[in-house]
Amino acid sequence: MKIFFALIVSVGAFAADYFPPPDSAGGWRTALTVEECKTRAGVDLQGIEAAFVHTQRSTAHGGLLVVRKGWLCFEKYFGRASRNANPDMASTGKGFCSIACGIMLDEFRDKIPAGLDTKVFTEQYLPEAFPLNDPRKADITLGQLLCMTGGYWGEGQTPSGYKTGDLKPSPLQPKSGQNIRDLDKSSLNVPLWCAPGEGYSYSSPSPHIASIVLRHVTGMELKDYIHERLAKPQGWGAWDYCLHRGDYVMPHANGAGSTALHATDAVRFGYCLAQQGKWQGKQLVPSEYIRKCQTWSPYNPHTPFSLQWEHNADGHVPAAPKDAFWKSGAGGFCLYIVPSLDLVIYKLGGKTGQYDPTLTRIPQPKADTSRDNWEPIPGNGFTEGTAGATLGRVLELVCSAVRVD
16 A cells, blocks of 8 residues: 555655636536546546445535545535535534644744744733633643643533543543634633643644634634635635624624535635645745644644544554545534645535525525435444544545556
């Protein structure tokens, strides 16, 4: 396997000079037949079809898009998913927040000269946090927030925390987390389960606090900053955060997720990262920041999770290259980037509620509602409890479909 991937890198068959125009101007170049996939994109279509079948058996709604060497070589959907749908991508949006922070650190380095080492619980970066409800928060750095090691309490019904050397994660008692009607304050006030840097716990308030820092440093809302620095240069279509929650409109986007992009724009974002942050001759994202997302971070020695991206530097997904990194989201969404293979994969998922058009108020295409009541077959290995295994398997299947001839 190592020889296989080394050959991929050595041939240098990358698409560095190609960047797709917006969908409104023709969109991605495509290679969709067996022969086109083989000769243009260098992939085995049958292998990707197997990944799609795996995807289709895992969620009620979803799809799979694959871009290799700048060719859109696979695009299929089922249920309410479609190219121009704007589903709630849940925590996949954490990756967008992280990349925005990486751009901010480069563009506004004079305002935040210590970069990821900056202790952000100060009057300059987080005035909303004062008075601090825990003096230990004064030691939390931006890098720790983005690596989930600031000590913030985990989330969900069964939160856990992990410290290097533990044989298994430590169970934590559920605590109050984010409240969308008071997102900033509720995120800032979540308690700590350990001292900053001492352990890892997946906690959505952490990236949202990073987005508050971005708001103060740039003077822009997270959504607007992403729109100006990424969406406009890359030519995204209609997109938004899921800000509309019943009778309430959230005043700030949640740095913890709920981006809502067209599928072909999600892979544009991933393609930019696969090209080391470049887009049509411009460096949109600092390449060094992207490299930090792909490997172990000094801010998180506990788990393979760096700057809001899970990475494969330890080879825990054995049939994928070690430079692969990805961000998943509730409902089975996941965006994968494999730079050494010039490969981007976007797995759509989602429950019916994640396709509710009132979340964004963006007009949506007519939806296929035939799978609204879909449930996985008992015992088929695709239940919610195996979501992580499903995501890893999709990555392995697509990587295995990459050809060297």
